Amino acid sequence: MNLTEIEEEVNKRFHAGVRKWMEEENAKRDTSYFHVTSLVYKCKRKVWYESQYYDLVNKVDDASLSRMWIGTKLHETPISEMHEFPVWFQFEGASVGGRIDEIMEIDGKKFIIDKKFVSYIPKEANEHYMEQVTFYAALYYLQKGVFVDGIGIHYYKPTASYDDEGGKERTFIKLLTQEEILKFTDYIKDMVGDISNHIKNHTLPDPYQSWYCKYCPYRLSCAVDSKEFIEPKGA
Numbered sequence: 001m002n003l004t005e006i007e008e009e010v011n012k013r014f015h016a017g018v019r020k021w022m023e024e025e026n027a028k029r030d031t032s033y034f035h036v037t038s039l040v041y042k043c044k045r046k047v048w049y050e051s052q053y054y055d056l057v058n059k060v061d062d063a064s065l066s067r068m069w070i071g072t073k074l075h076e077t078p079i080s081e082m083h084e085f086p087v088w089f090q091f092e093g094a095s096v097g098g099r100i101d102e103i104m105e106i107d108g109k110k111f112i113i114d115k116k117f118v119s120y121i122p123k124e125a126n127e128h129y130m131e132q133v134t135f136y137a138a139l140y141y142l143q144k145g146v147f148v149d150g151i152g153i154h155y156y157k158p159t160a161s162y163d164d165e166g167g168k169e170r171t172f173i174k175l176l177t178q179e180e181i182l183k184f185t186d187y188i189k190d191m192v193g194d195i196s197n198h199i200k201n202h203t204l205p206d207p208y209q210s211w212y213c214k215y216c217p218y219r220l221s222c223a224v225d226s227k228e229f230i231e232p233k234g235a
């Protein structure tokens with residue numbers, strides 16, 4: 001092997017290592033409940049596919065896998081007493097659950113904080129991410145009967161250089177009213193009840209087309225205008 005071939009071999013082994021990590025994550029994945037991280041895309045069809053055919057390792061390219069791997073490593077580091085807090089709720093025979101990155105008290109107020117690994121620090125918090133954390137606030141209320149005071153996103157850019165004027169991290173906080181949290185609890189119940197009925201009847205939920213479709217691991221199986229059951233490719 002020449003030096004170039006050896007360098008390529010190292011790259012290959014890195015990607016093989018990340019793919020092996022994903023295989024292990026897949027094997028651990030509990031598909032007996034709907035995951036908040038899936039529900040937040042608002043597409044019942046995606047949640048349906050995921051609950052029936054969870055196997056991301058064969059559907060995701062190397063670059064996406066590496067991003068997922070780095071994101072997982074970032075989440076391993078606790079920054080509060082309630083790190084990776086499990087939330088869980090059962091409704092009409094179906095369950096929905098997830099893990100809250102961090103729950104922390106600051107100045108007498110309780111906040112749910114989600115950590116995001118990014119390639120650039122945004123000027124405003126991404127609306128979709130804020131919605132995701134509001135989901136967690138609603139689920140936390142359904143499980144514990146406790147309203148949090150607010151939510152936040154902590155963005156972290158691991159590859160920032162020393163002369164990067166934008167800085168390498170930024171946190172956005174939003175206060176939430178109890179009404180806003182309750183609105184999301186209704187939304188969660190509607191979604192869970194509907195997907196659950198589709199699973200029982202072996203029918204496909206309607207698609208919800210959004211910016212996310214081009215990243216959706218099920219996009220090759222999903223005929224967005226179809227209500228026919230379609231076996232996911234590679235299932």
Ligand code: SF4
Binds near residue numbers: 216218
């Ligand atoms: S491709 Fe879009 S519409 Fe189809 S399952 Fe995925 S998110 Fe839903």
